[in-house]
Amino acid sequence: MKKRKNDLILVAVIAGLAALLWMWIYLGRSEGAYIRVTVDGSMFGEYPLDTDAVIKIGDESSYNILVIEDGEASVTEASCPDKLCVRQGKIRFDGQSIVCLPNRLVIEVTGGVKPEYDAVAR
Amino acid sequence: MSKKDMTGKKIAETGLLTALAMVLSYVESLIPFSIAVPGVKLGLANIVVLFALYRLGTAQAFVISFIRVVLVTFLFGNGFALVYSLSGAVLSLCAMLAFMKIGRLSPVGVGVIGGVSHNLGQILCAIVILETRRLIYYLPVLLVSGTAAGIAIGLVAGLLIDRLEAADTGGQR
Numbered sequence: 224m225k226k227r228k229n230d231l232i233l234v235a236v237i238a239g240l241a242a243l244l245w246m247w248i249y250l251g252r253s254e255g256a257y258i259r260v261t262v263d264g265s266m267f268g269e270y271p272l273d274t275d276a277v278i279k280i281g282d283e284s285s286y287n288i289l290v291i292e293d294g295e296a297s298v299t300e301a302s303c304p305d306k307l308c309v310r311q312g313k314i315r316f317d318g319q320s321i322v323c324l325p326n327r328l329v330i331e332v333t334g335g336v337k338p339e340y341d342a343v344a345r
Numbered sequence: 346m347s348k349k350d351m352t353g354k355k356i357a358e359t360g361l362l363t364a365l366a367m368v369l370s371y372v373e374s375l376i377p378f379s380i381a382v383p384g385v386k387l388g389l390a391n392i393v394v395l396f397a398l399y400r401l402g403t404a405q406a407f408v409i410s411f412i413r414v415v416l417v418t419f420l421f422g423n424g425f426a427l428v429y430s431l432s433g434a435v436l437s438l439c440a441m442l443a444f445m446k447i448g449r450l451s452p453v454g455v456g457v458i459g460g461v462s463h464n465l466g467q468i469l470c471a472i473v474i475l476e477t478r479r480l481i482y483y484l485p486v487l488l489v490s491g492t493a494a495g496i497a498i499g500l501v502a503g504l505l506i507d508r509l510e511a512a513d514t515g516g517q518r
Contacts, residue, residue: 230454237461237492245485264476304423320479324471325423331479 248318255317255332258296260289263327272296272315272332285326296330298323359405366393366413367420374421384467384483385490388498390417391459394438395452395502400509403442410434428474429467436466452506456499460491 260267260280270276270291278289287308288300295313298321308323308330320331369389376387390413397406414434418427440462441455450458464487472480 226449226451226454229449230451230457233450233454233457234492234496237457237488241485241488248482248485261475261477264474318479318482320477320482322471322475322480324429325425327475329475329477331477
């Protein structure tokens with residue numbers, strides 16, 4: 224049937240797009256240098272990846288524990304119900320991120336050049 | 346059938362299907378899913394929306410989808426998730442409607458469009474709210490998961506649509 228064929232073409236196109244996008248991300252990646260933490264779109268803090276640290280973000284009712292160890296960052300504990308941020312594992316490459324939607328938290332790896340604080344801080 | 350009865354029938358259908366969509370959302374929330382990417386899900390309730398789109402019409406599909414998202418968010422989710430859910434649901438419904446009207450795809454293809462555009466809507470919304478373009482890194486995974494979920498949903502909805510179509514024409518003979 225013609226519609227079935229169109230369905231297959233559609234699936235192939237989407238799969239191709241996903242593969243291209245993945246390759247572009249994978250090949251373009253480089254080691255990061257800093258971990259930038261953003262809550263609700265505004266800067267919470269920035270931490271070097273080469274220094275081990277444990278950082279608590281938020282208060283008792285809504286929090287995430289960020290651990291930086293051996294040049295990798297991960298969320299080990301969180302107050303959110305789904306714990307997706309904990310399951311997202313460890314990040315180390317420029318552009319990788321851990322997101323916790325319930326707590327509006329974004330943890331991302333940034334590149335080797337430390338950006339200007341004053342331009343971002345609000 | 347008088348015009349008044351028609352409205353009553355529509356309201357009953359819409360209510361019934363909204364309830365069904367809500368139950369499916371609840372059932373889905375019971376299934377543990379261990380993929381660590383936000384937004385990866387089956388979208389069982391989309392079976393109902395897809396069915397409504399083909400069998401009942403655009404307006405009813407929109408009403409069912411909207412009421413389901415709002416009620417399910419308040420019952421099982423947190424209020425903040427409403428923005429994500431709604432942006433995904435609206436984009437997905439508009440895209441499915443467009444491709445259904447074009448008529449080149451079967452319900453399976455339309456389901457795939459729905460799954461993928463739902464994920465796309467949510468991630469675009471998250472990029473705007475969280476002010477980070479980095480979320481685009483989740484897109485490859487979400488494209489694939491949206492396609493897979495869309496195929497499953499489309500197959501089920503397609504079966505329903507075909508069988509009821511056959512029952513209708515059979516009944517009129």
